[in-house]
Amino acid sequence: MTRTPTGDLIRPNRKTNGVGVQAEDTRICVVMVGLPARGKSLIAQKVTRYLHWLSIPSKIFNVGQYRRSETPAPSASFFATSNPEGERLRRAAAEAAVNDMIKWFQRGAGLIAILDATNSTKERRRWIQNRCAAEGIQTMFVESKCDDPDLIMSNIREVKATSPDYKGQDPEVAAQDFLARIQNYEKVYETIDEDELDLTYVKLIDVGQRVIINQIKDYLQSRVVYYLMNLHIKPRSIWLSRHGESTFNLEGKIGGDADISERGEAYARSLPDLVRRCGDGRKLTVWTSTLKRTIQTARFLTFEKLEWKALDELDSGVCDGLTYADIEEQYPEDFKARDEDKYNYRYLGGESYRDVVIRLEPIIMELERSENILIVTHQAILRCIYAYFMNVAQEKSPWMEVPLHTLIKLTPKAYSTHEERLKADIPAVSTWRGKGSSAKHAEPTDEERNSMGKNVGSGH
Amino acid sequence: MDTLLTADIMANSPRVRRRSSVYVDAIHDLPEKEVMAPAQLYSTESGRLFHSGRIVIATVGLPARGKTHISVALARYLRWLGVKTHVFHLGDYRRATMGPGTDVPKDYFHINASPSSVLLRNKILKKCREDIFHFLDHENGQVAIYDAVNAISEGRRALAKEFAKHQVQTLFIESHCTDERIIEDNVRNVKISSPDYKGWSDELAVKDYLARLSARIPHFETMEEQDLHWVKLINAGERVVVNNCAFGYLSQRIVFYLLNLHTKPRQTYFARAGTTKHEDSYKADAALSEEGKDYARKLTERLIKHREQERQALIDRGGPENALVPMTVWTSTRRRTIETGQYFAKNGYAVIPRSQMSQMNPGVCEKMSEKRIRTEYPDEVIKHEADPYHHRYPRAESYHDLAVRLEPIILELEREQNDVLIIAHESVLRVLYGYLMACNAADIPKIEFPRDEIIEIIPASYNNEAKRIHISDVPENIIPGSPENISIPVPPSVPPSVPQSGAITPLPLPSGAGTPVSGSQSPAVPEPGSRPAGTPFTVPQPLNLKDTHIDPSS
Incomplete structure (x- = not known):
């Protein structure tokens, strides 16, 4: 470790990176x-x-x-x-x-x-x-x-x-x-x-x-x-899914611990078949968060299941249970600040994406060690895990569209990660909101979709 | 814990004591149930973390x-992460069974021991093993650390097999030395604190120890078993061989920690930063005031003098001329801490600013009086009072956030070979002290660091000792102050009661001063030394710590 020479006392106050790795002196x-x-x-x-x-x-x-x-x-x-x-x-x-x-x-x-x-x-x-x-x-x-x-x-x-x-x-x-x-x-x-x-x-x-x-x-x-x-090189895949549509999704509210909606229930019932179609009969382990909507979504799967607190949705603090419109009205400055730097923005009393990455680190280590895993979790969590496997930049990952009722299969290869998406034929609301857009969930335009999806398709 | 130890072992194992005070290293207390550990990220119903099963770590x-050092250090780290861990020192069971002053038979460790010795050995092993199973089966334990010699391959296989029958994985950690100097240093360290040599003279103890190495345990087989899970630390971690350990996140994490651990003794000192011109502002990052500079000078002089006394004492006891390991000073990147360290820099000490050691971010509470916080955030105050360790004010950090942020510093502290003086904000000192002394999360926000004292943590293989070094002539008004802190309900430190004779003061009374009683009538600024009437002590009277290494069994 290079020592700071005595006398060289005041150095630029560099930001720590997300995990607080003491990296500034080391090359x-x-x-x-x-x-x-x-x-x-x-x-x-x-x-x-x-x-x-x-x-x-x-x-x-x-x-x-x-x-x-x-x-x-x-x-x-x-x-x-x-x-x-x-x-x-x-x-x-x-x-x-x-x-x-x-x-x-x-x-x-x-x-x-x-x-x-x-x-x-x-x-x-x-x-x-x-x-x-x-x-x-x-x-x-x-x-x-x-x-x-x-x-x-x-x-x-x-x-x-x-x-x-x-x-x-x-x-x-x-x-x-x-x-x-x-x-x-x-x-x-x-x-x-x-x-x-x-x-x-x-x-x-x-x-x-x-x-x-x-x-x-x-x-x-x-x-x-x-x-x-923690690395291994055995061939395997990782399946990612959000929970089925929740009653909060229907009302446009964020956070909470709501039950899944009727359509969410239909997705839960179709999930075993969806997994069968792209899982080539492999034995999986299912990971969910500890929130009801992911446990309910995974309950028809017959594989071993584990509940992780670390997979719970990003904590939106005081905004928990509000709609984007409510947030814009009650916390207008926060609403704007979040758009400006979504990765680093921490909800009042809640978490930022950076915070989520820190708490997901054990999950990533465990994923590296494991073989075939199906994760049923939440939008922000899924974005962070996806960003790790697909090497998505921090400015982009919080804005990615990860639609409801869609199963994503990631297969790590030597030079990239291969991605397949399988959409269940069950309608759901969109919970995506574009940067700087009005305070409601929307469907991204084709152009927006292109700018987030296509250039992140490789693990490079 | 009573279920764990039979009466005779209890009576003879002074090391296993109830959690009594934040001033005592609690690493040998049984973990309490349903309490989140300082850096625990989540909790589970079974109490087991990281989806790892139950593990016995056998040395x-x-x-x-x-x-023993490795066992205790590992337990400290795992508990900090929230893994329910307990150390079972076989030596404690041996001593407890034999009773004070009686040693085991000479052939106790021999392969071809007499039948009576074998019987005794089995009795002691059985008791220890029963306690391990009890901890894992009935106390929600996840990791039991079995601190024993485990010298023979056959015995290790049998051990792993027996635990496997109970669905418990066994991970062996071997400490192997090819460097004689490390062994001699360890003997010197172990003989000071091991209860085996209570009441022996130094010279006899060393002799006996060295004799024991060759005579008492003539057979030893280093680990080469392909099929067992093991980690071999060679020469205190200079080289590490890991065999077949990819069976869980926790096992890998343990290896990660061991990569940063060494077994050489060294001191850690804690000191507050001096006062500044803009005490109340977090964002201003103000420079030291004249008073603050004066404090920094006194701190420097006092610590250098103390170390010189220590050095002289060691030389008097026959130590070499360079009896002390060098000291490095760590500060945060905040100006006040760097400037407090500058007198050390002028005296030739290396001063290293570390960005993770920045104080807790007060968020919206910056520059706010307690009264104003109470008026503007009444709900937050209630939440904070319910759980001062985990609660965060809007935009602020909680102690828990700080602990997670400080984890790399903790690993670097384990890695450091020099003595380290940490000059930081009180919130940072609290968390680091909490790690080194295995404090309860709930106690950490209450630990006090008055400015007229330097805290010294002395490591020993069984447990750490804390001792306070008084700095004289520190103006009364700057002793307690921590105004840049979130002012409620974490109280600023109060001045110590009455300084005792000599340089070392007893620990200050853990006063509840400043902790608002539920309701809202608590005084905004506590009178120095006062304690709101009716607030009971949450912690009993602290120990009076002496100026020497202390035999914890005394």
Whole structure:
């Protein structure tokens, strides 16, 4: 941890980010280590997405992308250690990536950079360590080590055959070439071992079956380790649904603990069938909030159910039980202030979206650990969870339209999260209200829908 | 708690005491039912959080590896999060069974012990295990920490199997040292506070301890079992190996906490910031007044003098020249706290401002008198009085909000190896003190930090001790003041009653002064030292704490 020099007393009063992570003194380069097809890019992406969601600026520097600009579709022989030209180009790509990363830190653009490459030799790792140390950047090596051939092959089929290197090639040929490429790396690969005890590192063996953590230097590093330990790479999906239409929805009131309406009841009855249609018979676990409307909505599902207090709707404080029109009338300044910065606005005596993200953090950790989960919850909560998986910016997430009586299926893939929406054929009121619009719920126009939905469709 | 301990163990386990006072570390009190913990985010009917089932955490390691420290620290953190946790020190059961002054047979820890020793061992183990099951089955307990040596692989397997029969997961935490210096330091620390050595001379205690390491427990197998859940902390957390632990949010969270924990002893001091020119304004972020600067100087001189005395005392007892660990000063990013720290900076101490340590935001109550708050927000005042810890005034933060915001600071405090002086607003000091002393959430808003005292928290493996260092010549009028605070119903600190002889004063009476009695006749500004008639003490008389490490059993 960099210490503030004595005497440098008054520093800018920076805002804490949402989770209060003590990040202001720390710049960390997370260096991925591992053979190809060990899920390095997946880990890198998840970590950045998680950090963004927690308001910690971070960025991935993928050495493969630098190399690709020189050699767009190399064959396995390019990666042979006996190929000096290949070796030179790969070295140049690594240098370019590290240089850009250091510039990025120098600009003050972020706190955590992720260097995504195999970094398979001790010599390469030492070189990165020295470059970063010279700039006062901490390094944290994250090695993903896995020797299970089935796991590796399934990763190759799913991810690598669709990699930019193999664009337009026969997937089976691509997979074989990729195996040959891995064999070339294996010849020189050195796992992190006792020689490198002075480095800060995390070694994830067989997808977290065993984890070795060495020389963790500060809180932020421990937090990243904590997140890494919760990850798994088994294929799964997450289903999200709001509760069925409630009597409060019908009256346009927010908050409360109302029962579901007749149409809400119809949605609850149709939910098992809706889940069957897009759940391909998988066994799910259902999570609801502790409020009646989500429990009622989930009650016809035959899966195991858990009630989470943390999934309760955003607490609207004094505005609980009011309509938007009431709020505009009784708290006109608040109504305006909320429109200006909805993410940070905290209802009088209630919560902001930022507050909700903090309380949802355990849910996100648990979701990362779990497999197939169906969450029945509330509009604001669903927006925050959706924002995490789909990497939606904070300015946008509180304004997203998440209609009632619609089941959303999210399937995390290596490079993005795949989304499907299944609408139940049961009408419901809209509870969406556009920014700066009048104080009532409305249907978004096509244009508004486009600006919130389409550009958030990828996990990138 | 009475259900937990049989009479003989009760009589001989002074450590397990009823929650009596905020001035006593309550980490060994049984958690109370139906009370939200300081940083608890939600509650459940079963009382179990994070949808984790019941867990036994069993420590593994030879003596003097910091197992008890780890057990207690972990319990402190889990309780802070609201997880019902209790520590079962097998050593307490051993001592309770043997009675005072009697030691277990020499072959007690041996694999091939005599039948009578095995019988005794089994009796003690059985009692401890029964209590663990009782806590988990009938006291809504979620995590039982079983503090024992658990030296043999076979025994660990049997333990995990037995708990599994009761649908309880077992997580082992091994503390493993390859660095002799850490072991020696631990021996030095453990011998001071462990009741095993009550009444022994230092030298004999160290000798005995080292002998015990090799003779009493000749067999020890480090954890390598692939199928068990375990965490191995090597050299006090320098390196951590985690095996097969992905069985619950809670287990991962425990690992996260352990990554920040170390077992080296260090002190934490708490001090208030000086007074400012615009006492009543939160937004103004005012600089120190002349009076405030004078206070900052006196605080600095007093603490430096105190540390010099401590150092001399340690040297007199045969400690090295650099007997004290260095001290770092943490302030918030508010101007008054940074300026209060500047005299420390001038004396060469590192002063680090931390943004999360900003005081509680008073929201709409800023610059308002108590009377005005009562007139304008009568409903809020009623709510606040019902639950001063969790209630937030409009736009304000509650103590609970503050506790959640301070969690990273708590982990950083665990991580810190230097002594730390925290200069912060009273609201922040209350919450941090509440963590270190395992206070009830309801008590936290009432803890008092008068300006003429520095509070020192001394860690020991069994429990923390608090001690107050008097600063003389602090003007009476600035001692209690916390006017920038939400002025009701959290009272400003009152001056201490009568300073005792010597530098160390007894803790001030926990007065209810300023706490409005229900109704609205309470005086807006309490007379210093006064207590509204008829307000009973909510906390009994505090202990008089002495100037030394205190044997908690005395």
